[in-house]
Amino acid sequence: MSQSPHFGPATRAIHGQRQRDTFGSPHMPIYDTTTFAFPDTATLLEVTEGRRQAPLYTRYGHNPTLFALEETLAALEEAEAAWAFSSGMGAISTLFLAHGRRGIACLGEVYGGTLSLLEQQLPALGIETHLLEGYKPEPLERLLASGVGLVYLETPTNPTLRLIDIAAVADQAHRHGALVAVDGTFATPINQRPLALGADLVVHSATKYLGGHSDLTAGAVMGSAEMLAPLWHWRQNLGTALSPQAASLLSRSLRTLPLRMQRHNASAQAIAESLRGHPAIERVLYPGLDSHPGHALAQRQMSGFGGMLTLELAGGREAAARVADRLSLFALAPSLGGVESLVSQPCATSHADLTPEERARRGIGDGMLRLSVGLEEVEDLLADLHQALDAKEAGRRGASGTPPP
Numbered sequence: 001m002s003q004s005p006h007f008g009p010a011t012r013a014i015h016g017q018r019q020r021d022t023f024g025s026p027h028m029p030i031y032d033t034t035t036f037a038f039p040d041t042a043t044l045l046e047v048t049e050g051r052r053q054a055p056l057y058t059r060y061g062h063n064p065t066l067f068a069l070e071e072t073l074a075a076l077e078e079a080e081a082a083w084a085f086s087s088g089m090g091a092i093s094t095l096f097l098a099h100g101r102r103g104i105a106c107l108g109e110v111y112g113g114t115l116s117l118l119e120q121q122l123p124a125l126g127i128e129t130h131l132l133e134g135y136k137p138e139p140l141e142r143l144l145a146s147g148v149g150l151v152y153l154e155t156p157t158n159p160t161l162r163l164i165d166i167a168a169v170a171d172q173a174h175r176h177g178a179l180v181a182v183d184g185t186f187a188t189p190i191n192q193r194p195l196a197l198g199a200d201l202v203v204h205s206a207t208k209y210l211g212g213h214s215d216l217t218a219g220a221v222m223g224s225a226e227m228l229a230p231l232w233h234w235r236q237n238l239g240t241a242l243s244p245q246a247a248s249l250l251s252r253s254l255r256t257l258p259l260r261m262q263r264h265n266a267s268a269q270a271i272a273e274s275l276r277g278h279p280a281i282e283r284v285l286y287p288g289l290d291s292h293p294g295h296a297l298a299q300r301q302m303s304g305f306g307g308m309l310t311l312e313l314a315g316g317r318e319a320a321a322r323v324a325d326r327l328s329l330f331a332l333a334p335s336l337g338g339v340e341s342l343v344s345q346p347c348a349t350s351h352a353d354l355t356p357e358e359r360a361r362r363g364i365g366d367g368m369l370r371l372s373v374g375l376e377e378v379e380d381l382l383a384d385l386h387q388a389l390d391a392k393e394a395g396r397r398g399a400s401g402t403p404p405p
């Protein structure tokens, strides 16, 4: 649905949903029902033949709770349309099946599940996929010239927080008639708007910042109605539409997304600045630091630098594990984007399947710790990080065989 362009993100997050139920509830209730009855056959046909959008069958995504959520998702991304999925992977796999049949070129690091689809499952279906290391115009040009139809990328990437120039990729792809889809999970629609930069489709794991409370699993795809249309039968027949219960929870979360992102951005920036130069840390990777190789691009294409930051510990794998174990406010867990702070060591979790050489080629050091900076008081998070980093003596004893206290 079209939105008034002069409204800012916080207003769109709250007023993006225009539909009201018959009682005028400001928040669409959970329509916990699988099917909807019609007064007569003619009215039913209007809906089944696509002349009118109305609740019909929940697996189709034809449910008022989903419609309401999708209006807000579209408003946040300033997209013509948005569809909600059962998970981020539900959204990504549906997108690939609908738009990937002319071949997919993937630029740089992507989420593990996405990589598995591109390396294993899609090729098994005869879909050609190409994994490029980052964005370089020449190799992409060759693939586009050979007829590849979809360019896919994440920015910022996980866990090295590299950036890809969305506008440059879109320009190049469009010259060949290819589409560009961006996984915007790390940035959210608050910090980055790929459609405005020229991308055709945006996908999010709403399990992360959009949900924001580590209590729901969901995904979303946004774009023009024309770009979303090919996904329709796939979502319907794969059964990847979101449930009304999760849709309601996600609708509630979206109202505070702009507010939460402001705090995530500010706290991560403060932590990045405080930890850079710490003797136990070799590098702090954060797009908001002027030392970040993508900082200039981040200033151009992002309006906030996000809540994710990665530390590279000078002492390598053991040092990183010791710091992770000493943190008390950062829970040791995969995932990201919730109100609570999390820490993970990529070489032991998300990238454990790769050999050390493969990790090194991707710039993923074994001494890396990825932080998802939550909404706690930033002073408390900083104190926790500093005590964990400064406890060197105990750490050294731990490494030489005596367990740390």
Ligand SMILES: *Cc1c(COP(=O)(O)O)cnc(C)c1O
Pocket: 087, 088, 089, 090, 111, 113, 114, 154, 158, 183, 185, 186, 204, 205, 206, 207, 208, 217, 218, 219
């Ligand atoms: C988590 C994540 C996904 C997958 O999302 P699920 O909701 O877990 O299916 C995809 N992309 C990125 C960048 C992610 O962080």
